[in-house]
Amino acid sequence: MPDATFTCPDLTTFTRVDDLGLEITGQLLEPDRAVLACRVVEPDDWCRRCGCRGVSRDTVTRELAHEPFGWRPTTLLVTVRRYRCAECAHVWRQDTTAAAEPRAKISRAGLRWGLVAIVVQHLSMARVAEGLAVSWNTANDAVLAEGQRLLIDNPSRLDGVRVVGVDEHVWRHTRKGDKYVTVIIDLTPVRDGTGPSRLLAMLDGRSKKAFQDWLAERDQAWRRGIEVVAMDGFFGFKTATTEELPDAVCVMDPFHVVRLAGDALDDCRRRVQQELHGHRGRKGDPLYTARRTLHTGADLVTGRQHERLESLFADERHIQVECTWGIYQRMISAYRHHDRSVGRVEMSSVIDALADGVPTALVELRKLGRTLARRVCDVLAYFDRPRTSNGPTEAVNGRLEHLRGLALGFRNLTHYIARALLEAGGFRPQLHPHL
Template identity: 70%
Template structure:
């Protein structure tokens, strides 16, 4: 570092206090924190009632938690002067609103740091409170209040939504109280390839009426703009969408369609297992040993797995399992077909073939056929809407599971919804958080 030059450090600029209207006048290092003595730059000597110059009366000190440097809590001791007007007798103090909200314990810089740490770096509130040198309740209340202001209460949060996804989510694991919520996701950025999906809202309960009520509360112009709703196999969500959204296209997610076929195969395997052996699957039973191999796509089977499947289906008692497995494989290969038109045609042919003429012995396949026929338009709509899938919705559900785990659970649904919106609602501190 031969060419480096050093000058007297400017703590005001280093601590980013110039943007808060403060100037550092001194510093003191304690074993567990750094303390910066500051004064407000703005004078405010004129009386706010009559406009006459006031005279200094006394001063008071305001203590604020600021963003930490080197993970050491930084405390601001702001000296605030008070003035008195000899003409009207009014007493006032210097304006420090640029540094912090009235009665706030965090500076605006500390609040911005806390919100960024929570949303972008996924730190816990406990870790943030430790870094700021404040209590958990102080950090949590400040972050939730600011998050509601810059994101949740932002009227433009619902602008430009054309594709949404809806799914249920378990927000707590308790025996008492409703543990389910309905999550509504904006999938427009995913379809347009402009960004990730984001959480739009979370509503208590999981039913047709819950989703229908949420949709009815949206403005008419917003509902008219929604083109596609991606969902799982729950018919209540579909009914609500069709009743509240004009000319909307409902798309049933491929994952849930394949899962229906997978469940059909598993139920058939268990039924035949019980019928042929008289007991549930045991180690060494052919059907039980091949349960994972049966759920694997045919194009991914190893030679050993292919041999196991051939030996399994060589037994005439397993014909029902073989027929159900064939339906499952056709569905998987259709969705994996790189030609979407060809894949759609194969799914349509499968649905038509299961609509009638299925032997009575294939109980599970007959049930699957009725379900596929009932949701045929929703299943086929996937192939006409590239990039529309409920997969991002499931991904956000996974992020919410991580949030709940890092917080060791939530007792308040209101706080959980607020934290979820900040975590997965598309918040970007550089775009949303502005010092007032």
């Protein structure tokens, strides 16, 4: 088809500029971009000051970056007519707000394309800027502002939230400034089995005040609707929830509870290693060789690992490690039990055993017992509320790690928060009904 032309749909419809109130009058294909000459469809020749009809004075052109086609950057060269009122001498130009914001360099269709590329296709901002043929700062400011207006500031975004997860997140791995932020996750779809978790908010810093202030900013009806808050062992999140959401149930999720026991096991192993050998673990040391096997669930241990554990615990000098390992395995078994009521009884017995009668030498277990005694209600609450844990929160943290790697790191926390909300805020259906 060497002489193909646009008939139905025509070039205006094909490039979707009709939604912008424009009509294409010509095109120019260059090696690095496509230029579409456009005019404004509506004449807009009535004076905004006195209401009289104006006369055409001259024209000006406005250049807008448009969504690319075939990854060829597309530029709209819009001819804008200017009018002059014969009565009051007022001069004005045709309204182009349907095509773009005043003084904007990117069309509304270009902004939507950039937003879909960021949220749905997970492209970097540099790639979006390349597709629009604008600078990185121009693309970043415009696309994030559009995302803030269209998605993040949506007043209904927090509707229907019943289960909340809160956790810390490391947003940068440098020594300069605070590296922690607080992430707040909607776990309601996970509990109800209707979808994945989504990011509700990201707060500067990791403290009770940051979480409490965010809760205080929500209206009373929304706070009364929160039923469960899943969290880690940080007591600041617990006190903030108790003060601002008195009717909500705090749940300390299994991942962090087992992690506390795992840390106690590691600390005990290192202490015994130092007491017996006077140095940290080295290749060939039994305690060092079994460091990973000790963290494997008893029901998943292979034959070789079982032999390694038997050899390790045959030495009476490792009795403290064996005791700590036993508590660790009992906690895992309680969480993995198919009957939650039985698992709850098992976990309760573990906490009771750690609260009383632990030998003084087992300093790690004594410390673990004190921690669990303070949060016993939160730990046991998990067994009464299925599918309520901070596991999906860790999944969102993983997506944010991917985002930071895609952007090769962030230096501006404001940009990071906006990008994180767009990346993990669950906005796909609103952006494109077919994606």
